[in-house]
Amino acid sequence: MRNYLVKTPWWLRVLYPSGFWRNPAKSGKVVYLSFDDGPHPTITPFVLSVLEEYNAKATFFCIGDNVRKFPQIFRQIIDRNHVVGNHTFNHLNGWKTDDETYLNNIREASQLIPSNVFRPPYGRMKKSQWRLLKKAFPEMKVIMWDVLSGDFDFQIDDITCAENVIQNVSNGSVIVFHDSEKAFPRLEKALPKVMQFLKKEGYRFEVID
Ligand SMILES: [Zn+2]
Secondary structure, three states, X not given: OOOOOOEOOHHHHHHOOOOEOEOOOOOOEEEEEEEEOOOOOOHHHHHHHXXXXXXXXXXXXXXXXXXXXXXXXXXXXXXXXXXXXXOOOOOOOHHHOOHHHHXXXXXXXXXXXXXXXXXXXXXOOOHXXXXXXXXXXXXXXXXXXXXXXXXXXXXXXXXXXHHHHHHHOOOOEEEEEEOOOOOHHHHHHHHHHHHHHHHHOOEEEOOOO
């Protein structure tokens, strides 16, 4: 039984009305690809090479501690003109973390990740944390999503993972993948398949910033 939703329902958006969930283009069709939890020494370069094949730009929500461990990989993301985002320093779950610890963890990550976009790990943060974030980083935008690939779910295969995206994507979708070890068994085949589909359907790939 799945304990996550592939397509973000309307009521979840209502909980966080100022978050960025989906942003349809006025002309043509656009998608916002995002990759969470990196950088990773082999999986991030794999993602970068697939994106390059499609001439696509994406947004990478990085964990501060992984940036500390793999600074060259982090550099590669930036050098290839993708956008990097803050995903806390230690991948904290906001619902289980006190406000001060949570904000300090974002601050610590921000020292390594120059960015105006933030995605809360698991999509979970308290309203009080949201308010504190806005106060500490007035420019910071909170980026949620519209479609979860489910690449982190070891109970599904790569075909289901690709279908999760293909069946649910629409103009303006923010799509979530992970450049992580946990996701790679599905990501490796699902990502090229999804890219092929989106290209064939005439989607443009844009970054969130
Ligand atoms: Zn994450």
